[in-house]
Structure formats: C-alpha cells, structure tokens
Amino acid sequence: MLSPTDQIGVYAEQYRLRLPEAVIYELRGLEALLGDALPPLVAQYLQHYPSQTWTLDRVADQFEEFLASIHAPVEQTDMARLDIAVSHAFTAPDARTFDASTLQAETQLVLQPPVVLLELSTSVFRTRSAALSGLDLPEMEFADFRVVLFRPERKIRHLVLADAAYKLLNAFKTPTSLADGLQTLSQDAFTANALAANLGDWMRTFAKSRILGPPA
Amino acid sequence: MFRQGWLQDLMMKRPAVSRFAVPDLGIGVGYRVPHYRQVVEEQPEMDWFEVLSENFMVDGGSPRHWLRELAKRYPLVLHGVATSLGGEGDPGHLRRLAALVAEVRPPWVSDHLCFTGSHTANAHDLLPLPYTPEVRDHVIGRIREVSEAVGTLYAVENVSSYLSWKASEVPEWEFLTQVVEGADCGILLDVNNVFVSSVNHGFDPMEYINNIPLDRVVQIHLAGHSIKDGYRLDTHDGPVCDEVWELYAAVIQRMGSVSTLIEWDGDVPEFSRLQQEANQARTIRDAALLALV
Numbered sequence A: 001m002l003s004p005t006d007q008i009g010v011y012a013e014q015y016r017l018r019l020p021e022a023v024i025y026e027l028r029g030l031e032a033l034l035g036d037a038l039p040p041l042v043a044q045y046l047q048h049y050p051s052q053t054w055t056l057d058r059v060a061d062q063f064e065e066f067l068a069s070i071h072a073p074v075e076q077t078d079m080a081r082l083d084i085a086v087s088h089a090f091t092a093p094d095a096r097t098f099d100a101s102t103l104q105a106e107t108q109l110v111l112q113p114p115v116v117l118l119e120l121s122t123s124v125f126r127t128r129s130a131a132l133s134g135l136d137l138p139e140m141e142f143a144d145f146r147v148v149l150f151r152p153e154r155k156i157r158h159l160v161l162a163d164a165a166y167k168l169l170n171a172f173k174t175p176t177s178l179a180d181g182l183q184t185l186s187q188d189a190f191t192a193n194a195l196a197a198n199l200g201d202w203m204r205t206f207a208k209s210r211i212l213g214p215p216a
Numbered sequence B: 001m002f003r004q005g006w007l008q009d010l011m012m013k014r015p016a017v018s019r020f021a022v023p024d025l026g027i028g029v030g031y032r033v034p035h036y037r038q039v040v041e042e043q044p045e046m047d048w049f050e051v052l053s054e055n056f057m058v059d060g061g062s063p064r065h066w067l068r069e070l071a072k073r074y075p076l077v078l079h080g081v082a083t084s085l086g087g088e089g090d091p092g093h094l095r096r097l098a099a100l101v102a103e104v105r106p107p108w109v110s111d112h113l114c115f116t117g118s119h120t121a122n123a124h125d126l127l128p129l130p131y132t133p134e135v136r137d138h139v140i141g142r143i144r145e146v147s148e149a150v151g152t153l154y155a156v157e158n159v160s161s162y163l164s165w166k167a168s169e170v171p172e173w174e175f176l177t178q179v180v181e182g183a184d185c186g187i188l189l190d191v192n193n194v195f196v197s198s199v200n201h202g203f204d205p206m207e208y209i210n211n212i213p214l215d216r217v218v219q220i221h222l223a224g225h226s227i228k229d230g231y232r233l234d235t236h237d238g239p240v241c242d243e244v245w246e247l248y249a250a251v252i253q254r255m256g257s258v259s260t261l262i263e264w265d266g267d268v269p270e271f272s273r274l275q276q277e278a279n280q281a282r283t284i285r286d287a288a289l290l291a292l293v
C-alpha cells in the first residue's frame, strides 16, 4: 500500500505528464520552432496559468500572453498566436457559402466563423506549414504580414493578403452590406485604387474559400 | 453457419435483469482519432462505439464531421470525462453536452463518480471523492441536474483510484449504491477500475461486485492497466488482463449479457487488434452465459 504522500504523488505525476502534453499538442508550430526549449517554457506556463477550463483544447490559450510577459522574441509570440488561432478555427462552426456571381450592392456578408485575421511581424506561417509538411524550415523573414486563416471544409488554410484585401475583410467583421463595406474603404485613395483593380478576383476567392459568406 | 451473436440472443430469452429498458448493444470499442476515417470509410465489423463527449462538444469542423458520419453507420453512446459530478458544475459544459445529446440521441449518457478540480483549477483527472453523506447528497443533486438537462438515461462510472480519504465513512461500493439509488440512475461498471482499485486499496473485488445493484448496470468497461512500483495505474494502453477477464465473466454470470466496451486510449493499435480484443470479450461473455444455464 502507498503512503499518503505517494498516493497524492500518483496524481501529481499524472498531472505533470498530461498537462504539458496537452499544451504542446496545441502549439505545434512553436514546437517546431523551439524544439527541446519548449517543454521548460510549458512547465513555467502551467505554473502561472493552471487550466481553468473543462476542455483540453483551450489549455494553451494564454501562451502568447505568457510569452509576452517573459519578453520572448517576436517570432515566438507570433507563432503562439498562429497556433492558437488555428486551434480555434479547427472547431469553429462550419462556414456558409455564397455565389459570388449573385453579389448585389445590398448583399449582406460577414467573415465566416472559422476565419481569423492576423497581423504578424514574422513569416511564422511559412515555418509552420513547412514543419507540418515535414519540410526543412525556411529562414524567418521579419516584415509586416497580413494573413487570413480559413477553413473551407475541415482543413485549415491561409492566405497572405495585400493590405487593401486585408482592410476589405476587416470591413465585414459584423454583417455588413457590400456597399457599406466598400464605402468605409473609399476614403483612402490607395486602398480604393487597389479595390477597383482587384475587387472581382478577391470576392471570387473569398467566396470560393468560404472566407466571406452570408450571416447565420 | 450461425450468425454472429446467436448465442447471446438465445441466452437473452431469459428475462432481462436490468430495471432500465436499454438495449444490449453487444461488444464495442471507443472511437479514437487514429481510426476516425478508417471506421467511417471501411465500416469494419463492430457492434457499437462509445465516443468521448468532450471531444465532440465543439461547434463544427472535423470532430463533428466524423461523429455525424459514425452515427449514420453504428449505434453509439456518449461518455464524458469532465462533468465533475463531485464538483460544482459548469453551465457552459452542460449546455454543450445537452446539445450534443439532442443531436446524437444515445440510449444513455455517462460520466464518472469523481471530481475533476477545485475552485477554478481543473486537474483534467478523475479524482476520487470522500465517501460521506454530504458528498453523496451533493452528487445525487448534481446527477439529477445533469440528467434533467440531457433528458436521457444517465449512468455513473466507478473510477480507478490511488488515494482514499480519511473522511470516508463507507466503502466505495456502498457509496456508489447510495448514489445511484438516490439519483435513480444507471451504473457504468468499469470492471478494470474495480480490479485496479481493489489492488491499490486492498479489498476483494468480488465483494464490490456482490454489493452493488447489478440491475442498474447498463454498460461495462474493460481496459488494460499498468503495474507500477506498489500500485496499479489505469492506463488504457494495452490488452485486458486475465484477472479482469475473470471478473467480467463473474459479472456476466450474475447479471446476464450487457453492453460491453473495450477502452484502449494510449498506444492505440490497429483497428484489427481492437476487433480481436472485442472478440475475446464476446467469447468470454458467451462462455459465462453458457455456464449460467
């Protein structure tokens, strides 16, 4: 028979095994980036952010906040944000479709539930894609990237967007008619010109990829 | 050629011992990620599946897709790990569970006789309760609350445990009996957990089996466990051991055939290996039924 201390120890040991594994499972990009340097960070994270949710899917949600608090490099905070965004998009409500050819000025559109807009300072999305495909990690690029994550069916995909396309998507965070959405962007001449040249292509892409769609 | 399950059908001409009008689903296995696609696309032989409720209590995407496809092909039952019947209850969890039950419409829903955390911290573990009247009454209230929300038969499962509380006033089997009778719910009898706890706490597993209301058992769990230094750990990562098979046979001899499920969650093998384990359970069940005649 175990002593009382050893009895508690069984549960403590199980916690120390299970929780870090669950956190790392949600941080696959960061795992590729940091390798063996990740588990000590996860142990530290769990000390400061013990799980407060019933679902293991959400145990890593504060990891970007934790990394920022210890002044981790920007590619690490970017990657944590990307990993968590992927995790949310993976189980978000399914996206709805619309036919871009039927678009009217009054058509109401909204970003679909699995869509996440990200402003990143590093090319972590390339690193993550390469790692998950088993490829060599590309060199990290430090620049402003506007990225949209979306889930047309079950797999998460991403696109790197031109500034005007990113602004266009931002105009549909809540249900908005096409005319009103475009109106908010017309003040800025540079954006307006880019939209004039590309709107048709972009809307077809957003429709096909189920990035924009009808409200619920 | 006899069709599969003929012996079971013959035996089941005996009056059912269960007080609940639930079907005997046969022998099933847990639906686990490595087999999601294979099970749906190849429809391998299996009587039924148990799915972990929390894995599917999400809004959409891949998990819901595979669950919808599974439900078109096999009978299934929902089994949770995070209701925390000994704890306070999370309205968000309960709302999602009720929505999932409404969609899947399983013959029963189950979770564990335990708590999973304290105050706001979640241990993501099945922590054993002190067996006191206060805790019993709290758990009975929680089971009633959850049963009402899900609107279907509820069953509680005995857990494997590695510690016992000084405050406990009755043995686990008596606590379980008081809880299920007080809440008028079913039992998911985990035979492996009875065995693991019997070794860890030094009681006779048959005393456990002989002192719970078997007419409330709607389902059995079987699983493998690990032998550690000084205790047994419920790991679900290997085949069922001989002692647990013997205990299973003893339960079947006392209550007749009942829906039985093999849990295999760690080092998940090929699906064909799970089928073998299910066939082993079928053989042992049928032999036990024959011995009962």
Ligand SMILES: [Fe+2]
Binding pocket: B157, B190, B193, B221, B263
């Ligand atoms: Fe179990």
